Amino acid sequence: MTAKQTEKQFLKSYNIHDFDVPLTSVDMAIFTLKDEQLQVLLVKRAQHPALGQWALPGGFIDFKKDKVLADAARRKLAEKTGVDTPYLEQVATFGGADRDPRGWSVTITYFALIVCDEVELSGDESSDDVKWVPIKDITNKLELAFDHKQVLAACIERLKNKVQYTSLPVNLLPEEFTLTELQQTFEIILDKKIEKKSFRRRIDDADILEETGNMKTGSNRPAKLYRAKPKGENFYFTRNIEGPR
Amino acid sequence: MTAKQTEKQFLKSYNIHDFDVPLTSVDMAIFTLKDEQLQVLLVKRAQHPALGQWALPGGFIDFKKDKVLADAARRKLAEKTGVDTPYLEQVATFGGADRDPRGWSVTITYFALIVCDEVELSGDESSDDVKWVPIKDITNKLELAFDHKQVLAACIERLKNKVQYTSLPVNLLPEEFTLTELQQTFEIILDKKIEKKSFRRRIDDADILEETGNMKTGSNRPAKLYRAKPKGENFYFTRNIEGPR
DNA sequence: ATAATAGTGTCTATCAGACAGTATTAC
DNA sequence: GTAATACTGTCTGATAGACACTATTAT
Numbered sequence: 001m002t003a004k005q006t007e008k009q010f011l012k013s014y015n016i017h018d019f020d021v022p023l024t025s026v027d028m029a030i031f032t033l034k035d036e037q038l039q040v041l042l043v044k045r046a047q048h049p050a051l052g053q054w055a056l057p058g059g060f061i062d063f064k065k066d067k068v069l070a071d072a073a074r075r076k077l078a079e080k081t082g083v084d085t086p087y088l089e090q091v092a093t094f095g096g097a098d099r100d101p102r103g104w105s106v107t108i109t110y111f112a113l114i115v116c117d118e119v120e121l122s123g124d125e126s127s128d129d130v131k132w133v134p135i136k137d138i139t140n141k142l143e144l145a146f147d148h149k150q151v152l153a154a155c156i157e158r159l160k161n162k163v164q165y166t167s168l169p170v171n172l173l174p175e176e177f178t179l180t181e182l183q184q185t186f187e188i189i190l191d192k193k194i195e196k197k198s199f200r201r202r203i204d205d206a207d208i209l210e211e212t213g214n215m216k217t218g219s220n221r222p223a224k225l226y227r228a229k230p231k232g233e234n235f236y237f238t239r240n241i242e243g244p245r
Numbered sequence: 246m247t248a249k250q251t252e253k254q255f256l257k258s259y260n261i262h263d264f265d266v267p268l269t270s271v272d273m274a275i276f277t278l279k280d281e282q283l284q285v286l287l288v289k290r291a292q293h294p295a296l297g298q299w300a301l302p303g304g305f306i307d308f309k310k311d312k313v314l315a316d317a318a319r320r321k322l323a324e325k326t327g328v329d330t331p332y333l334e335q336v337a338t339f340g341g342a343d344r345d346p347r348g349w350s351v352t353i354t355y356f357a358l359i360v361c362d363e364v365e366l367s368g369d370e371s372s373d374d375v376k377w378v379p380i381k382d383i384t385n386k387l388e389l390a391f392d393h394k395q396v397l398a399a400c401i402e403r404l405k406n407k408v409q410y411t412s413l414p415v416n417l418l419p420e421e422f423t424l425t426e427l428q429q430t431f432e433i434i435l436d437k438k439i440e441k442k443s444f445r446r447r448i449d450d451a452d453i454l455e456e457t458g459n460m461k462t463g464s465n466r467p468a469k470l471y472r473a474k475p476k477g478e479n480f481y482f483t484r485n486i487e488g489p490r
Numbered sequence: 491a492t493a494a495t496a497g498t499g500t501c502t503a504t505c506a507g508a509c510a511g512t513a514t515t516a517c
Numbered sequence: 518g519t520a521a522t523a524c525t526g527t528c529t530g531a532t533a534g535a536c537a538c539t540a541t542t543a544t
Contacts, residue, residue, distance in 0.1 A: 007293045020306055060264055194507095197507080221516090224524095424497085
C-alpha cells in the first residue's frame with residue numbers, strides 16, 4: 001500500500017508511463033496587423049501527422065528549456081517570428097481522444113499580439129512554409145490541420161471579446177502611433193465603426209498613453225503621436241464599446 | 246526522413262514515450278453555497294505525493310472513459326459529489342517543472358457550481374477525507390498541496406469576475422428561489438452589497454427567469470418563487486454590477 | 491396595529507453614441 | 518483660398534445607484 005511508503009520511496013519507484021498520459025503540446029495563434037487586416041500566422045506541417053496541411057504553430061514542451069508553460073509558448077513564438085516580448089495570453093486547453101491520430105492529446109492554446117514589421121518569418125525543421133493569413137480568409141476556403149480551426153476560432157473570439165473592454169490593441173501597434181491609428185486597430189478587430197469622440201474620451205479617461213512629443217505629418221493637419229505609458233498594463237474598462245446604434 | 250513515409254507508416258512506428266510528455270491531469274474547484282458562504286470542496290490526499298495534505302479534487306484522464314477533457318472533469322465531480330449536471334467551466338491550465346515532485350506536470354483546471362443539498366460527499370481510494378471549506382478560510386491558515394492555492398485563487402478570481410456581468414449564481418441555487426435569495430448569492434460571491442432595485446431591474450431586463458407560481462412564506466410578506474427559464478443559458482450583461490458608490 | 495420583508499417609482503450620476511463645430515496642415 | 522484630416526463641444530439616451538415609497542403577510 002502506497003500510504004505506508006515515504007514520499008521519497010514513492011517517487012523512486014514512480015514511472016510516469018505507468019499511467020495514461022496524453023500527448024501534450026502548446027499551440028499559438030499569433031496575431032498581427034498587416035495590410036489593414038487582422039492576420040494570423042500559419043505554418044505548413046513538414047511532418048506527420050497532417051503533413052502538408054496548414055496549422056497553428058506549436059509543439060511539445062522542452063523539459064530542459066521550459067520552466068513553465070508560458071515559456072514553451074514564448075519559445076515557439078520566438079522560433080517562428082524572432083519576437084520575444086509579445087502580449088501573450090492563455091486562451092483554452094483542448095483535449096480529446098480523436099483530435100490527433102497519435103492518440104489522446106491535449107493542447108494548451110495561447111494567443112500573441114505582435115507588430116508585424118518587427119518580424120522576420122523563419123521556418124524550421126517542422127515547417128516547409130510560414131505565412132500570414134487574414135482571419136477573414138479562414139472561414140471555409142482553408143482547411144486547417146487537426147482541430148485548429150476550432151482552436152483558432154476560440155482565440156479570435158477571446159480577442160474580440162477583450163477588445164470590447166480592454167486596451168489590448170495597443171500591443172498590435174509600433175512604439176509610436178496616433179489616436180486615429182489606434183481607433184482603426186480597434187475597428188478592424190471588432191469589425192465595426194467606433195464613434196471618434198467616444199473612443200478618444202475612453203482612451204483619455206483610461207490614462208494609459210503619453211504624448212511622445214512627435215507628430216505624424218501627412219497631407220493635412222498633423223496628428224500627435226502617443227506611446228503606451230511605461231508601466232501601462234492593459235486597462236480594463238467597466239463598460240463595453242457598443243458600436244453604432 | 247519522415248516526410249517520405251505515409252502517415253500510416255509514421256503512426257505505426259510512433260511512440261508517445263519517445264518525447265517529453267508531462268504528467269497531465271485535471272483539477273476541479275467545486276463551489277457551493279453553504280451556511281451563507283461560498284465554499285469549495287477539498288480532499289485530503291491519500292497517496293503520495295503530498296500525502297495527507299488538502300488539495301483540490303482531480304486526477305488523471307481515463308482514456309477509456311473520457312472522450313474529451315471536460316468528461317474527465319465531470320467524472321471527477323461525479324465521483325466526489327454524485328452531481329452530474331453542474332455548471333462547468335474551464336479556467337486555466339498550469340504547467341511547470343517544479344509544481345509536482347514527480348516531474349514536469351500540467352493541470353487543466355475547471356470550476357463547477359453545484360447545489361450542496363443535492364450532494365452526498367464520498368471519498369474514494371485516493372482520498373481519506375472530503376470537506377467543504379469556506380473560501381474565506383483559505384487565506385493563510387490552510388496549506389494546500391502542490392500549487393493548488395494559486396490554482397484555486399485563479400478559479401475564485403474568474404468566478405468573481407464573471408459574476409459582475411453574468412447570471413452564473415443561478416447555478417448555485419436550487420430549482421426554485423426568490424429574488425432576494427438570488428441577490429444574496431450575488432452579494433456573497435462579490436462580497437459587497439447590491440442595491441435592491443438595480444438588481445431586480447437587471448434580472449428583469451435579462452429575461453432569464455420565470456415565475457413558478459409558488460410563493461415562499463415566512464413571518465412577513467410572501468415572496469414569489471422563480472426558476473431559471475428552460476433554455477436559459479447564462480446571460481451576459483453589457484455593464485458590470487458596480488456596487489455602492 | 492406593528493414588525494418585517496417584498497416589491498416599486500423616480501431621481502441623479504455616469505458614460506456611450508451622435509453629430510456639428512473648430513483647428514491645423516499641404517497645396 | 519480648398520481639401521483633408523485632427524480634434525472638441527455638447528446633446529441625447531441607456532443603465533446603474535440612491536432612497537423613499539407602497540404592498541402583503543404573520544403575529
